[in-house]
Amino acid sequence: xxxxxxxxxxxERTVPGMPHENYWFRxxxxxxxxxxxxxxxxxxxxxxxxGEGYGADLLATVARSVLAxxxxxxxxAHVARAYPRVRAVRGNLAALPLGSSTVDVVTNLQVxxxxxxxxxxxxECVRVLRPGGRLLVTTPNRITFSPGRDTPLNPFHTRExxxxxxxxxxxxxxxxxxRLGGVHHGPRLRELDVKHGGSIVDAQLAVALxxxxxxxxxxxxxxxxxxxxxxxxLDTDVDASLDxxxxxxxP
Numbered sequence: 536x537x538x539x540x541x542x543x544x545x546x547e548r549t550v551p552g553m554p555h556e557n558y559w560f561r562x563x564x565x566x567x568x569x570x571x572x573x574x575x576x577x578x579x580x581x582x583x584x585x586g587e588g589y590g591a592d593l594l595a596t597v598a599r600s601v602l603a604x605x606x607x608x609x610x611x612a613h614v615a616r617a618y619p620r621v622r623a624v625r626g627n628l629a630a631l632p633l634g635s636s637t638v639d640v641v642t643n644l645q646v647x648x649x650x651x652x653x654x655x656x657x658x659e660c661v662r663v664l665r666p667g668g669r670l671l672v673t674t675p676n677r678i679t680f681s682p683g684r685d686t687p688l689n690p691f692h693t694r695e696x697x698x699x700x701x702x703x704x705x706x707x708x709x710x711x712x713x714r715l716g717g718v719h720h721g722p723r724l725r726e727l728d729v730k731h732g733g734s735i736v737d738a739q740l741a742v743a744l745x746x747x748x749x750x751x752x753x754x755x756x757x758x759x760x761x762x763x764x765x766x767x768x769l770d771t772d773v774d775a776s777l778d779x780x781x782x783x784x785x786p
Contacts, residue, residue, distance in 0.1 A: 549645070551589050554759035555750060558739060562778065563645055565718060565763040566673045567593050570780055571642050574669060578639035581663065583628050583656075584646030588614035588621065594642065595620035602638075604628070631659045638663050644673045645778070648692045657708035664785040670710060673780045674701065676717060680777070698773045701781055710783035717776020721767045727757050736777075 551560050567590045575598045582591040585603035591614065595601045601621040605611045606628065614623035626632045629652050641660045650656050660670050675681075677695035681688040687695045696704070698715060705712050720728065724735065731738040731754060738754055750758075768780065 550587050555739075555755060558735065558758045558761045561761045561763045562718065562766060563590070563673075565766040565768065566644050566778070566780055568763050569768050570673070570782070571640075571644065571671050572597055574671060574782070575640050575642070579637070580640045580642060581631070581633065581638045582621070583631070583641055583643045583660070584649070585614055585621075585623070586610065586646075588618045588623065590642070590644060591621045591623075592618040598640075602633070604631070629655050629659065631663050633663045635662050636665045639665060639668050640671065641668070642671045644671065645675070647672055648674045648687070648689075648695050651693050653694060653704060654708065657704060657710070661708055661710065661785055666785055668785050669713070670705070670783045670785070671781075672701065672705070672783070673718070673778050676774070676776050676779050678774055696779065698776075698779055701779050705781060705783045709786070711786055712781065712783050714770065714780070714782040715773060716768055716770040716780050717773045718778040718780065719767050719769055719772075719776055721765050724761070724765045727761075730757070 549560050549563050550556055571590070571594060575594045577599050580594055580598045580601045582594065582601055582603045585591045585605045587610070588603055591601050591603035603614050603618070603621045603623045604626045605614065606625065608625050611623050611625040614621065624632065628650060641664060647653055647656065664670065675695055677697050681695055698717070702712055702715055727735045735757065739758065742748065742750055769776070773779065
């Protein structure tokens, strides 16, 4: 359950432990489990935009050290209290509070779409990474997340990206793109899509757009049982993915 110290659920940050938020939490969690954690073993890691902190804490189970950075002071304070395995710091992603060539991995999961200066952030990542260090990025796929819109559906997003746009940003920053893939629904979620009128995402958004009233019991029951294993990460059909993921390296 959500504790009193947990940051409020506003749509800006994903919060664990809440049944009606569980789909989005698990959709974020799969990237930590299947992408970030395997690449962070014994590494000095910067979690750039740590949010509630659950991901930084997960990475701390395998990393040598994890610095969890967030611009919001109450959020950083919550992370410091809730996750003692990580070092939580308030800081600006446009001016990372680290020396040059000091970290092995920068993780930036479901964050870059919130930033006004994405190019400046990537330049800072290149600066703080050691040669050969890796940047791990996930972000909603603009093509499927806000289809046909000039502005993002989520009011906290400043600029969403397609796969080609994300790849161009990373290469433009001087990074080597090692992997570009995407998160998709696995078999069980595809069944739930059919059950809920073609899209379990649209079914959830319909509740939210109606003022966040009472959830249909069947929808809430299904959403609360979603696990990270219900999503799959593929390096094919990337333009049709829900979320993009990229692994890039500093030369």
